[in-house]
Each structure stands twice: as structure tokens, then as C-alpha cells.
Amino acid sequence: MEDEKRLALSLAAGLTAEGFAVDVVHDGAEGMHRAAEGVYDLVVLDIMLPGMNGYRVCAALRAAGHDVPILMLTAKDGEYDEAEGLDTGADDYLTKPFSYVVLLARVRALLRRRARPGASPVLAVGDLRVDTAARRVHCGETEAALTAKEFAVLEQLARRAGEVVGKPEILEHVWDFAYEGDPNIVEVYVSALRRKLGARRIQTVRGAGYRLVAAP
Numbered sequence: 001m002e003d004e005k006r007l008a009l010s011l012a013a014g015l016t017a018e019g020f021a022v023d024v025v026h027d028g029a030e031g032m033h034r035a036a037e038g039v040y041d042l043v044v045l046d047i048m049l050p051g052m053n054g055y056r057v058c059a060a061l062r063a064a065g066h067d068v069p070i071l072m073l074t075a076k077d078g079e080y081d082e083a084e085g086l087d088t089g090a091d092d093y094l095t096k097p098f099s100y101v102v103l104l105a106r107v108r109a110l111l112r113r114r115a116r117p118g119a120s121p122v123l124a125v126g127d128l129r130v131d132t133a134a135r136r137v138h139c140g141e142t143e144a145a146l147t148a149k150e151f152a153v154l155e156q157l158a159r160r161a162g163e164v165v166g167k168p169e170i171l172e173h174v175w176d177f178a179y180e181g182d183p184n185i186v187e188v189y190v191s192a193l194r195r196k197l198g199a200r201r202i203q204t205v206r207g208a209g210y211r212l213v214a215a216p
Helices: 002-017 028-036 054-063 079-087 100-115 148-159 167-174 185-197
Strands: 043-046 070-074 092-095 122-125 128-131 136-139 142-144 202-205 209-212
Touching (some): 002 043, 028 054, 054 070, 070 100, 092 100, 128 148, 148 167, 148 209, 185 202
Parallel strands (some): 043 070, 070 092
Antiparallel strands (some): 136 142, 202 209
């Protein structure tokens, strides 16, 4: 069980470094409770969980009507196990040991599929293009080099371009539920984005949040 905990923390660290907000739970029942809150874009679910195994967690979420994408992880190997995982409603399946690069590719593929079937992974706001699949940003013909967290903040704004996105929403999607640092960290990343993309692209709506607009 300690090996599973170390693997979970290692995967969380890797995904966080890629700009994802990650919550880790080591118990099946607690995991189901968290996932049922409906605030997640993806669930990476280990079959071997104490209290309630991954099959039961997945089946319970689907029975309750939750359509969040689920990527199953297991140390087992065999067609029956894969079929059982997919039959309970999982969207994809990965057998341990696996390459982190493969897991990351599966995660991104599931997120793209969830965004909108058949939709382009490129978010365009004026001449600003945010490629959520390649994790690249262009201002006109010039590519902007962003850190993983900068990209994640920009993606949240780009997905709701023209709308006001509150600081708590950005914290929830870019950091995680356990973040207890200064919420003004969002301002630091917005300032960095303004330096790299142009100050007029991101407007501050006092007391409400930020709005991404096309550059004048």
C-alpha cells in the first residue's frame, strides 16, 4: 500500500509540474465523495484502493450520473480486468508499470475529448492563440514562452474569454483544494502574463476578477 501512496504522490507532483491542479486521496470512499462533488475535469483511479476498490468507485459515480472522465490504473494484467474496468464506466485503462509520458498523453487526450467532441484544441482570442493540446501560445506570429502555471492561468481565462473569471475560480482550477498560501499569487501570474502577452489583453475587474479580451 505504501508503494501505491508513493506512486500517487509522484504522479501528482509530475502533473502539477505540467500545470494541472491535483488532489490526492488514498481511500476509495473518500475518493468517491470528492469526485461526486463535481468539481474535477478528470479522475485518475487506482483499482487497488482500501475501503472501496476502484471498480466500485467508478460504478458508483456512473450510477449517480457523473460523467467525469475516468482513467483506471491497475497492477493487474489481463483482458478480464480491462473489460471489467471499462464495463463499470471507465474511459481508459492503464496497466502498471507504465511510462509517465504515456499517462500524461492519456490524461491530455481524455481532457481534449471532454472539452467538446470534435472541437479544436486551439482557443483564439483576437490574435492570441492558446493551443491546449500542444501547450503553446502565439501572439500573432510570435510564440510566447510560458511556464506551466502561467499557461494554466491563461487557459482558464481563455476558456471564458470576454467573461469575468474570479480569483477563487482560478485558484481552484490551477492550484488545488489544499492550497493555503496567499491568494494574491494569482495576481503575480497575471502580471507575468501581461508582461509576456501585452498588458491590455487581461483586464482587472475590481472586486470581481479578470477578463481576457482581444488586444486593441
